[in-house]
Amino acid sequence: MAASKEELTLLGVMGSPFLHRVQIALKLKGIEYKYVEDDLNNKSDLLLKYNPVYKMIPVLVHNDNPISESVVILEYIDDAWKHNPILPSDPYQRAQARFWAKFIDDKCVAPAWKSAFMVDETEKAKAKEELFEALGFLENELKGRFFGGDEIGFVDIAAVFIPIVQVIAGLPLFSSEKFPKLFQWCQDFHNHPLVNEVLPTKDQLSTYFKARVQSLAPKNKN
Amino acid sequence: MAASKEELTLLGVMGSPFLHRVQIALKLKGIEYKYVEDDLNNKSDLLLKYNPVYKMIPVLVHNDNPISESVVILEYIDDAWKHNPILPSDPYQRAQARFWAKFIDDKCVAPAWKSAFMVDETEKAKAKEELFEALGFLENELKGRFFGGDEIGFVDIAAVFIPIVQVIAGLPLFSSEKFPKLFQWCQDFHNHPLVNEVLPTKDQLSTYFKARVQSLAPKNKN
Numbered sequence: 001m002a003a004s005k006e007e008l009t010l011l012g013v014m015g016s017p018f019l020h021r022v023q024i025a026l027k028l029k030g031i032e033y034k035y036v037e038d039d040l041n042n043k044s045d046l047l048l049k050y051n052p053v054y055k056m057i058p059v060l061v062h063n064d065n066p067i068s069e070s071v072v073i074l075e076y077i078d079d080a081w082k083h084n085p086i087l088p089s090d091p092y093q094r095a096q097a098r099f100w101a102k103f104i105d106d107k108c109v110a111p112a113w114k115s116a117f118m119v120d121e122t123e124k125a126k127a128k129e130e131l132f133e134a135l136g137f138l139e140n141e142l143k144g145r146f147f148g149g150d151e152i153g154f155v156d157i158a159a160v161f162i163p164i165v166q167v168i169a170g171l172p173l174f175s176s177e178k179f180p181k182l183f184q185w186c187q188d189f190h191n192h193p194l195v196n197e198v199l200p201t202k203d204q205l206s207t208y209f210k211a212r213v214q215s216l217a218p219k220n221k222n
Numbered sequence: 223m224a225a226s227k228e229e230l231t232l233l234g235v236m237g238s239p240f241l242h243r244v245q246i247a248l249k250l251k252g253i254e255y256k257y258v259e260d261d262l263n264n265k266s267d268l269l270l271k272y273n274p275v276y277k278m279i280p281v282l283v284h285n286d287n288p289i290s291e292s293v294v295i296l297e298y299i300d301d302a303w304k305h306n307p308i309l310p311s312d313p314y315q316r317a318q319a320r321f322w323a324k325f326i327d328d329k330c331v332a333p334a335w336k337s338a339f340m341v342d343e344t345e346k347a348k349a350k351e352e353l354f355e356a357l358g359f360l361e362n363e364l365k366g367r368f369f370g371g372d373e374i375g376f377v378d379i380a381a382v383f384i385p386i387v388q389v390i391a392g393l394p395l396f397s398s399e400k401f402p403k404l405f406q407w408c409q410d411f412h413n414h415p416l417v418n419e420v421l422p423t424k425d426q427l428s429t430y431f432k433a434r435v436q437s438l439a440p441k442n443k444n
Contacts, residue, residue: 079313099294
């Protein structure tokens with residue numbers, strides 16, 4: 001209530017691709033915000049207060065109004081600040097972008113994670129097969145330098161976990177022979193000045209990944 | 223290419239809540255369209271052509287441009303025809319509506335289905351527990367007559383499967399004591415003239431449900 005008009009806080013954990021989606025969008029809009037690092041093993045009262053449903057980062061808090069779920073936050077940022085649009089203006093192109101962002105969440109995120117970190121080789125191979133099927137669709141969809149055309153857009157931002165795993169963590173999900181366009185996109189996206197500035201360091205990633213691997217591993221110890 | 227400006231076709235299967243989401247949105251906008259019934263056991267060439275990724279209904283085809291995934295279609299309808307808005311105009315309210323629609327897809331749809339149709343009693347009880355946890359959040363979120371306030375909006379449309387199962391199919395997911403506000407919402411939503419006109423008959427539902435139950439049942443016969 002007492003908040004100034006543009007009080008903007010972002011709760012996150014460095015290394016989380018879902019956080020970095022939001023950071024790239026805010027960078028693209030040139031919006032300043034206060035970043036608060038959370039701890040997934042000891043969640044802050046602020047996180048529990050602002051995302052009581054999922055208790056997960058990222059949460060963007062704008063004038064005491066919390067928004068969670070990274071793709072919902074991207075839409076909010078594009079709705080609330082109209083300059084440097086993330087989504088195309090044409091309704092059909094917007095629908096296509098939303099379709100592919102949802103496809104990435106539904107079909108790519110879990111298999112990519114498992115392909116990179118799963119210990120069980122059979123499960124890993126199965127995840128890789130699922131991932132390759134999904135990436136085949138994305139490779140086919142990549143018509144320009146970026147999914148957004150000449151510049152980064154909604155789908156590129158949604159796909160940020162691919163270069164995070166592939167380029168920064170150095171855990172190649174696929175080769176340049178397998179998906180030549182996606183491979184080049186990974187490099188271009190990672191090296192884009194707006195993106196490169198907000199992506200985590202290898203050390204930050206390593207810390208985050210350790211926690212993630214632990215949470216994915218079968219619970220064989222008490 | 224040769225299509226007239228407003229050539230609009232909807233591919234669906236009567237009884238599918240995902241189809242009915244789109245039908246309610248089109249009704250709410252007063253938009254005429256050609257409906258084409260598909261067959262999930264023998265998918266049409268049109269469906270395979272227009273939704274090569276998921277091969278699932280509903281697909282809305284607007285001047286030969288296909289859009290799939292029901293929530294993406296709702297957004298498209300609201301973007302392409304601005305009158306009688308489905309989403310609120312305020313960016314924060316839009317974000318909230320998107321959050322709850324996503325919550326419904328992520329946390330309610332599968333457990334509701336399983337609660338109604340699962341044969342295994344242990345699995346059914348587990349699904350009901352998950353469903354009740356999720357519905358508790360929705361009950362708490364229902365501040366007016368509808369999620370959209372005095373009139374039907376994005377979240378109401380996303381939640382259409384609840385009255386379809388509860389009211390039309392007569393398979394009560396919950397009682398008026400358990401979730402009094404949601405229970406009343408179910409009746410009000412089902413009886414709303416815009417909604418009632420497009421919802422399936424009990425016979426259509428029965429046919430659809432049989433196919434769904436079959437697809438959910440363990441494959442113990444060849």
